[in-house]
Amino acid sequence: MAIAIEPNVSDVLALHDRLAALEARIAELEEQIPDDKITLIVFSGDLDRVLAAFVIATGALAMGQEVAMFFTFWGLTTLKKQRILDGKTLPEKMMSLMTPASTKGMGTSKMNFFGAGSVMLRQMMAAKNVESVESLIDLCQEMGVKMVSCEMSRDVMGIASEELRDGVEVGGAGAMLADALRSRATFFI
16 A cells, blocks of 8 residues: 655755755856866976976976966067067167077076076986977977966067067956966976
């Protein structure tokens, strides 16, 4: 003999409300899960540090992560393809002449010895079949790494968009923070 249980309407409504609240909470928590992404803030213009940034970027790409790189102040040298002096103020020209025109002129963070450290490091990398920083940058661009030049740093340092590699975006701290807040990890190099 089966016993029929008649549901109480108020119990059903309360259960429905609790279920809706749980669904809303789950949606809120899912929104907080970071994307499969890393963000790198490249502040340094030293060859060894920039190399480390691109090794991390290519490693993240190999692991299926999306990569965003934000280049600010000395790190902007990484994105430079040439030096242009025309149309710059005297301080901007001086800054341009005192900083490398491209990655080829980058020094090392330690033991640079007027450029000898950089030459030695590049020779040692080549001898060990380690990709150059220039080829890692090309690879990252080919693989869709988002590269953003800091607009404020460019303005302060007098770096024109024509001096930068093709495909580089322009953004501010807000653009970097938007990427960093959705990333699994953020690195400052």
